[in-house]
Amino acid sequence: MVTILLATYNGEDYLKAQLESIASQTYGNWRLVTGDDGSCDGTLGILEDFRTRYPDQVKIIKNEPATGSARNNFINLLRNAHGPYFMFCDQDDVWKRDKIYETMKKMEAMEERYGKDTPILVHTDLSVVDENLEMIAESFFQYANLPKRIALNQLIVQNSVTGCTAMINRALQKYFLQPLPMGKILMHDYWAALVAKIFGRIGFVNEPTMYYRQHGNNSVGAKNSKNPVFLMQRLKEGKESYRKQMIKSMEQIQGFVETYGEEIEGLDEYNLLKTYGNLYYKGKMRRLFFYRNHQVLKEGNIRKLMQWLWG
Missing domain, CATH: 3.90.550.10 (Spore Coat Polysaccharide Biosynthesis Protein SpsA; Chain A)
Structure with missing residues (x-):
């Protein structure tokens, strides 16, 4: 069933x-x-x-x-x-x-x-x-x-x-x-x-x-990441919009660790999750080093560029 x-x-x-x-x-x-x-x-x-x-x-x-x-x-x-x-x-x-x-x-x-x-x-x-x-x-x-x-x-x-x-x-x-x-x-x-x-x-x-x-009322919808119009729109939204999304991403992982912490502590992934969950409060250079060292990168060259510039 x-x-x-x-x-x-x-x-x-x-x-x-x-x-x-x-x-x-x-x-x-x-x-x-x-x-x-x-x-x-x-x-x-x-x-x-x-x-x-x-x-x-x-x-x-x-x-x-x-x-x-x-x-x-x-x-x-x-x-x-x-x-x-x-x-x-x-x-x-x-x-x-x-x-x-x-x-x-x-x-x-x-x-x-x-x-x-x-x-x-x-x-x-x-x-x-x-x-x-x-x-x-x-x-x-x-x-x-x-x-x-x-x-x-x-x-x-x-x-x-x-x-x-x-x-x-x-x-x-x-x-x-x-x-x-x-x-x-x-x-x-x-x-x-x-x-x-x-x-x-x-x-x-x-x-x-x-x-x-796809229609005007989609709550999420599909985005053509290779479409220049879409890319220009993301660039216009700018740094603040992108950073808000990244903060929400990190807060989600923070909440995940808080919820399932006892089950995660013994896993190899624990430090990766815990560090990412608190990453936004560590300064931009710390974030960039973390992205590079752990390959925490989005798919696609434009997404990676925005992550390096604004993440």
Whole structure:
């Protein structure tokens, strides 16, 4: 059984297509748990209609009060979900028919190799499309210039796990059940990736399993890192904006060490994590030496340049 966690908020424009893509999955042993964050459009009506068609597989939760963000909504769903496997689902994408099947196949292979008690996250590539599902890029990883397989020293500064492609097992879910530093977590998928990398394993399916819809209301969205317009925009945002992002990145790792400190202390990665978590208070030269000595660098020449200039 796969429990699909769907966070919704005013998603009536694209939600039907996403729900139909779930219903059309070749892997039929799924259930859908939705958390609605106070939608005031037709979102709840669409969900109710879908539940009428699949009454034994669909559960609707109305968040009262609203959680306030996609991150909080997903973490709330995950903390209250049951099952051996969980997938995150955005309200505006479309899944290919074999998304669950292909992801589960990789998950089962990894659990057979490493054991079901090992926290495991499996993610995939995805195709980037416009609001009308017209193709922008076959591969998100090529489009955004992100590494498909990532080392910890790169992951702490740059996430390459896209949550809407991800499946996690119960062993990983358990790391979300204790008190978490919500204000320091950048996104639910980033935190899950860190847990899997440090305490378990990350698996990757090197093919697109869904269509990642880009439109004006995306909370994150895909960015073409090779597009001159995008690069100029990042440069215009400037040093202060970049530094704020880096501080948040370091605070997230600081929160991670605070949360799981006793489990991490005996690991080789402990000093790397603890030092990075407190790095912003050490001065720019100390930061630059740390980036160089530990290869804590983002992917792509422009990203590296901004990190050296402003990080």
